[in-house]
Amino acid sequence: MVNIIWAFMAAVGIVYAMFNGTMDEVNKALFESAEEAVTLTIGLISILVFWLGIMKIAEEAGILTFLANLFRPIIVRIFPDIPKDHPAMGYILSNITANIFGLGNAATPMGIKAMEQMKELSGTDTASRSMITFLALNTSSLTLIPTTVISIRMQYGSGSPTEIVATTIIATLISSVSALIIDRIFYYRSLRR
């Protein structure tokens, strides 16, 4: 699936450029965006090293297990095929918490760690049920306090930069709950096949 989408995006762009006369732009974008991706990764290194370091300490100190135990009743319902005491739970929880507070930088490393743990559970290169649920939750954005947007609004002299917090929270809740429902529907459909 991803192979087709990937090839499709590039191919459509190149063919369109032939007729649209934008080959120059495509040629330029090709190399600039590759460089941009490398810059992005370098930016990620610092965040990943810092957070995975801290989370390793938290894991060794039993903080992740503690957190997982605390919220177990909710998380178990959302991720029924992860064993209750599995460290994946702790990472999922840390990722959700970081997301809620708009700390995207902290959320990504914990999300990757959670995925790693879930992959250990499934042991294949096929996405498992809980992986897709977790992904769905993350793509729907769990952010309750959109710090970046608030700061942009402040820069442009908004009379009330935080006015959109309430609408964002409602929209986020709707999209997250829908993500879970859509995920369930697709899961049960995949079972029937």
Add this chain to the structure above:
Amino acid sequence: MGVITLISTWLIPCFLLVVLFVATWKRVPTYEMFVEGGKDGVKMAFSLLPFLVGMIVAISILRSSGALDAFIQFISPLLIFIGVPPEIIPLAMVRPISGTAALGMTTELIGTHGPDSFIGKLASTMQGSTDTTLYILTIYFGAVGIRKMRYALKVGLLADLVGIIASIIIVTLIFG
């Protein structure tokens, strides 16, 4: 606002303090564990690099060729017909595909229409209430080597659609 800023600036340092305190209490070798975990981070970042380069390049080809804009133009009449404000359509379309592009568009919309205008509020809500599905998919599945993603992309994109529609309805109801 004061409270929110306070929480988001205090949260990480305080979390750090709790982790270090508990770990030291339990005689965990903190510095050594930090370094060990950090090494994982380096490995992870490098394994992500090819996934990100591949995805970002493909998206930028699509954008720079003008094909994405043409597609947005093509479906705009339909979206305007169902009540989507035309100014917001490019943002709604780009949000699941490219995070940097979406942030750029949000900034531009807020700048042009003003942060307290209807469009400004709608763009703000939309930006905050969904995330870049393609990026998250690339990073999370790329980092741990998932090749068969099954129905993951469909679920992610459908959830984005719901989020976008929800933002429009809610902002219209509250500020419209």
